[in-house]
Amino acid sequence: MYVAVKGGEKAIANAHRWQADRRRGDRRRPELEVSQLTRQLPLAVDRVMAEASLYDPELAGLALKQASGDLIEAVFLLRAYRTTLPRLAVTVPLQTDAMQIERRISATYKDIPGGQILGPTYDYTHRLLDFLLLAEGETPGPERSDRPLDPCPQVLELLDAEGLVERERDDGSEPVDITQEPPGFPADRATRLQMLARGDEGYLLALGYSTQRGYGRNHPFAGEIRQGPVEIEIEVEGYDAPVCIGEIVISECQMVNQFSGSREEAPCFTRGYGLAFGRNERKTMAMALVDRALRAGELGEPIEGPAQQMEFVLAHADSVEASGFVSHLKLPHYVDFQAELELLRRLRREHAERQAATTSTDSGEARA
Amino acid sequence: MTQIQRQRVLALTPREHLETLWDALGIRVDYRPTRGPETGMAMVRGRIGGTGRTFNLGEMTLTRASIVLIDGTPGDGWVRGRDKSHAELIALVDACARHEHWQRRIDAELIAPLADELAERREAASRTAASTRVDFFTMVRGE
Incomplete structure (x- = not known):
């Protein structure tokens, strides 16, 4: 069980600051814009929207940027934002x-x-890395039919x-x-x-x-x-x-x-x-x-x-529930673990006493 | 053109483009907001199997605005997302279109061209999709 702790504000603030620095990366390179994420990583954005259960590509892109690309963290951020908005309407069922x-x-x-x-798809590709994407090249626009x-x-x-x-x-x-x-x-x-x-x-x-x-x-x-x-x-x-x-x-x-x-x-x-x-x-x-x-x-x-x-x-x-419960294991469990330690020490003491008693009885029987 | 048809075209037009065309129309009128603009959510519903019972798929952001013109004519606007100026502009167009002398111009010079552009965008997308239409041939095994 988790017991609330206090303190550590400075270390926490510094840790978050370091994380923001890591997210920004090398300052000599341009900063990633959210609009680049929504336009150039649209499938990651779509996954975040679907699992956050909130359709808003810009906010999903922002969540993705803020989470340094951690999809589950991004889903969590967007799901949390959802709770700040009022429900204004229910849509007519999608056709x-x-x-x-x-x-x-x-x-x-x-x-x-x-x-x-087929539409835009990765189906029927050979799954070979495309090294041209490492270089800056022009991508041709899509083909269009006459009809x-x-x-x-x-x-x-x-x-x-x-x-x-x-x-x-x-x-x-x-x-x-x-x-x-x-x-x-x-x-x-x-x-x-x-x-x-x-x-x-x-x-x-x-x-x-x-x-x-x-x-x-x-x-x-x-x-x-x-x-x-x-x-x-x-x-x-x-x-x-x-x-x-x-x-x-x-x-x-x-x-x-x-x-x-x-x-x-x-x-x-x-x-x-x-x-x-x-x-x-x-x-x-x-x-x-x-x-x-x-x-x-x-x-x-x-x-x-x-x-x-x-x-x-x-x-x-639900990844928000699952990651929340798994992640809470990282929070201080000092008191809980202390209690377990006490219990274990007592059990081992009792075990040792039983062993000692058995050994002395055995040796006693052997002598008889 | 009905109010609902106008609202649809305005909601499906990117805001910046709508602003440009609206400004070009030259209708200048004072108005004040009566509700919002406010951003919230709409719960999107689907149907099981596409045709069956409804279920809640998830939410989407939605912004609504209500205004009144200086003469008291009300207008409402709704748009997907969080763009408050888009919702307010839709409400303003809605209010102005309730005046007969503006309605004809709005329909002819704003809504109709925007509806045409929407149809063109969709046709272009449809022709792109059509270029990926495939015919699979079933092969006889061992061939």
């Missing part, structure tokens, strides 16, 4: 089918209306006229908001998705991977992955229709998984869903795998793998 497509692929259907759009994209409808809604894939329908229910009420277990799917959306990518990736390796296998296919800006609307009193406040970039992953059925319902493919702020494709794929794994109970599957254990998965997904 991901109205996204301005930058990337859209399906691994289940080859020929899809609108086509397979814009054809409409890209949602693959799973469109191509499944036979009803082979489970459909998601809105029952009009109001979702729980974990920022207003702490989640309890078992948590419903909407609550789980809110928790997964802010979950640490590395953690979700490992859990998703574990399902592929057999710990709660769910036979996934990437039904559709899409990325791009979507317009955001809010309801405003006195207006007869929702009001657009701008656009944000999001990533979505629709997994199609192994089928289930029952006496009443014909077998059909089930689904897992991933959605995240920014260009966070890997995160949404992992999220969709874990979302599907957490539906095991509802779909009557045996719960055998760690990724299927709801409380375990959800209670440890």
Whole structure:
């Protein structure tokens, strides 16, 4: 247990000053601007926004700079800032089918209306270091087609006229908001998705991977992955229709998984869903795998793998909570440890006394 | 053009560009803020599977402003992010557009060109995406 301590102000101030100096680095080199981070490290910025659960690229870039590039620290900073802002509105649910497509692929259907759009991606690169980036060279602008994209409808809604894939329908229910009420277990799917959306990518990736390796296998296919800006609307009193406040970039992953059925319902493919702020494709794929794994109970599957254990998965997904609890071990635990020392010394004393008593009895028996 | 259509175009236009075009329009009118501008958050909602039950994805920053013109005409503005002058300028345009003599000019000389530019930006982005459209061929195994 941690017991509060006092003092050390000067040393702490000096330590922070040194950290700021380290962050600034060699003064002969220009200082990094936040706008450079948001423009040239956009995927780091997107990850910080997604896991902080606050979409604001400039603030995420600032957090990244302030944290010297430590992503988890940056997430913590942005999450903490979040608590200083009032909630002004709840948006109309995102219409991901109205996204301005930058990337859209399906691994289940080859020929899809609108086509397979690779967008900006590291897929199909050879993962060879590009030494040209060490030199200052010009980067050519993107290629442009003569014609814009054809409409890209949602693959799973469109191509499944036979009803082979489970459909998601809105029952009009109001979702729980974990920022207003702490989640309890078992948590419903909407609550789980809110928790997964802010979950640490590395953690979700490992859990998703574990399902592929057999710990709660769910036979996934990437039904559709899409990325791009979507317009955001809010309801405003006195207006007869929702009001657009701008656009944000999001990533979505629709997994199609192994089928289930029952006496009443014909077998059909089930689904897992991933959605995240920014260009966070890997995160949404992992999220969709874990979302599907957490539906095991509802779909009557045996719960055998760690990724299927709801409380375990959800209670440890948030890097702010996890790093907070792990990091508190660094704080002075002198009193607590002193008590442990006392206890251990007493146990060892008692142990020694017992040993001594046994030895003298043994030697006594030997003499007899 | 409705108030909601105007608000959309104004929110989707970068602030500096909007300021330039607004200044060029030459509508000068005194106003005072009645609320904000204030920055807060909107909770962004998604739908399970894109079409199903709603869930809370996470929050985004949002700034709103309300003003009144000197003659008492109110105006409101909302914009993603933390740019207070952007929200206030949207509110000012909203208020001015409630006057019939300004409305026609605002729609014709501000909103319509901005809507065209927005459409052009989106078309350019769409053509860029279209250049990465790929056709995969399925190979027969052993080929």
